[in-house]
Amino acid sequence: MSTAQIFLLGAIAGATIFLGLPIGRMRSLGPNARAGLSSLATGILVFLFWDVMSNAVDPIDTSIHASDWGKVAELSVLGIVGFVAGLMSLVYYDAWMKERTGRRSSPLIGPGAAAIDEFAERRQFDLANPAIRLSFLIAIGIGVHNFGEGLAIGQAATAIGFGLHNATEGFGICGPLSGAGIIPSWRLLALLGVIGGLPTFLGTVVGQAWTSDALSVVFFTIAGGSILYVVQELFAVNRKYGHPVLVSWLLVAGILLGFATDFVVTAAGV
Numbered sequence: 001m002s003t004a005q006i007f008l009l010g011a012i013a014g015a016t017i018f019l020g021l022p023i024g025r026m027r028s029l030g031p032n033a034r035a036g037l038s039s040l041a042t043g044i045l046v047f048l049f050w051d052v053m054s055n056a057v058d059p060i061d062t063s064i065h066a067s068d069w070g071k072v073a074e075l076s077v078l079g080i081v082g083f084v085a086g087l088m089s090l091v092y093y094d095a096w097m098k099e100r101t102g103r104r105s106s107p108l109i110g111p112g113a114a115a116i117d118e119f120a121e122r123r124q125f126d127l128a129n130p131a132i133r134l135s136f137l138i139a140i141g142i143g144v145h146n147f148g149e150g151l152a153i154g155q156a157a158t159a160i161g162f163g164l165h166n167a168t169e170g171f172g173i174c175g176p177l178s179g180a181g182i183i184p185s186w187r188l189l190a191l192l193g194v195i196g197g198l199p200t201f202l203g204t205v206v207g208q209a210w211t212s213d214a215l216s217v218v219f220f221t222i223a224g225g226s227i228l229y230v231v232q233e234l235f236a237v238n239r240k241y242g243h244p245v246l247v248s249w250l251l252v253a254g255i256l257l258g259f260a261t262d263f264v265v266t267a268a269g270v
Contacts, residue, residue, distance in 0.1 A: 003208060010150055010204025017142075017197035020170020021189045024177050034179045035241035036250045041175020042234040043254015044168055045138065049227045051262060052145050056082075056220035059213035075217050082218045086144070086225025090137055094229075097127060124188045131180035132188075134233055135173055139195040141226035142169050146196065148219045150203020168257055169196060179237055 023037070056079055063071040127133045146169075173192050177184050184192075206215075238247045 007201070007204060007208070010201045013204075014146065014150070014197035014200030016167040017146075017169050017173075017200075018189075018193045019167040020172075021174060021193050023171060024174030024184045024189060025186075026178070026183075031241065032243060032246060034181060035238065035243045035246055037171070038175045038179030038234065038241070039238050039247040039250035040254040040257075041138075041172040041178075042231060042238060043251040043256075044172040044258050045141075045227055045231050045234065045254075046251070047255045047258025047262070048142070048145060048169070048172070049224055049231060051258070052148065052220045052224045052227065055148060056217050056224060059217055063213075071213075075213060078214055079217050079221045082221030083225040086141075086222035086227075087229050088225070090226055090229040094133070094137075094233075097133060100128070124185050125191075129180075129182075131176040131182055134176040134230060134237075135184075135192060136195070137226065137233075138176070138230045139173050139192045141223055141230055142172065142196040143199040144219055144226060145223035147199035147203035147206075148216055148223060150200040150205075151207035151216055151219070168261055171254075175234065176237065179241075 060072060060075045060079065063069075063075060123129065125132070127136065170193070173196055174184070174189075203219075238251075241247060
């Protein structure tokens with residue numbers, strides 16, 4: 001397969017994330033539907049956490065079986081650093097944003113309808129809003145994870161399973177928005193899709209030219225740490241809905257959906 005064809009596969013696999021994003025535009029969702037979508041998103045992200053950490057551990061496992069203890073030590077240190085960086089960077093960022101939000105004044109500047117329209121446009125991208133901020137953090141975590149998947153596409157030249165797998169990630173990104181009753185603009189959805197999907201293509205480019213266990217471990221553990229943070233935040237959000245049975249069933253459904261698409265990746269020969 002030519003380099004151009006491999007790059008095309010990576011672009012297609014990354015673009016499939018946009019298939020799930022339009023669900024965020026659904027209007028008139030009741031409290032149960034919002035709770036369900038948020039819980040489904042949480043389940044998908046729980047699976048993704050397992051997925052990225054499994055991918056991060058695989059090279060270390062291989063090195064242990066080969067008794068290459070120097071490489072085991074190297075990859076283990078990189079994995080620990082990546083995981084702590086992915087988790088704690090979001091912890092500190094969120095704390096900083098909350099402190100900054102507490103000090104900010106009203107962004108509604110100017111008289112009349114023009115100011116109201118300007119405010120409506122701005123608040124779609126207002127990271128002071130917890131739901132919007134969480135969606136951005138999910139997109140970033142998924143993007144780092146997809147860079148790692150892109151490395152695999154670049155090395156193995158297959159993207160069928162990854163494309164289906166990535167299609168479910170749009171649900172995960174939109175979960176906090178739907179849960180908060182926010183109907184995102186197409187512009188916001190496009191930005192979130194680029195953040196989450198473009199790294200698949202970039203990873204394909206890098207993976208086609210260069211193979212590195214160390215790079216894979218770093219990116220997968222960074223993704224694992226960041227996804228763990230947003231899962232923790234989503235669990236807190238889901239508890240506020242007060243529908244424990246519904247939330248639990250949709251959480252299970254999200255996890256099973258993640259595994260189902262992962263099995264497709266395996267069946268595709270990845």
